[in-house]
Amino acid sequence: MSNPVFVALDTPDLRAAEALARSIAPHVGGLKLGLEFFAANGPAGVRFLGEVGLPIFLDLKLHDIPNTVGKAVAALAPLAPAILTVHAAGGRAMLEAARAAAPPACKVVAVTVLTSLDAADLAQAGVHGTPAAQVDRLADLTRAAGCDGIVCSGEEVGQVSARWPGGTFVVPGLRPAGSDVGDQKRVLTPADALQRGASVLVIGRPITGAPDPAEAARAIAASLKASAALPAGV
């Protein structure tokens, strides 16, 4: 099993991100660079961390009119990300524009319902029904637009991966048993998310905020190997 963990390097500090990336590199499969890192360090920072030698997941969650998103993705293409995020709620034409502008080897995945939201938050935004129903709707839209997969929580990944064979399922909001949930509302353990069908596990603070990040990443990788050896549900 290749390591499905992408560590979220959510810091504006380029040197701190590099030191962290190098220390945990043996225990993760890739680096996720998001808005906090990109706002501070831009494309040059992404290139710099690319020198660590791990695949880069560029998590900019693009959400705008199709023309703007297509041109933004084209501008990001030289960074050769392995994975790029957009928001599924941007609609079919925006998703199509993103897929068309991305390099063929880059997986374009669409965020469905943020893991920091629950049903009450969705209702406040005018979306009635469960997060799971909304994830299904947006997954169908993303698939119809030709994108590669979605971002959802561990609570939905089982149901949605069964509906979309061959899709890429990115799951954040992961917490090893006993770790602090923070601002996340729909959480699962990394091993459970993998067993339910996740393809990519996004893990930030449980690794980056640990007293020994390399040891935390190693322990998570070991928990995945151990659970993969067991039948589902055990």
Ligand SMILES: O=C(O)c1cc(=O)[nH]c(=O)n1[C@@H]1O[C@H](COP(=O)(O)O)[C@@H](O)[C@H]1O
């Ligand atoms: O697209 C994402 O990666 C993402 C989507 C989502 O619904 N929830 C979510 O937490 N994320 C990202 O996943 C990471 C989670 O970080 P931790 O909560 O520290 O593990 C952050 O970088 C978030 O930006």
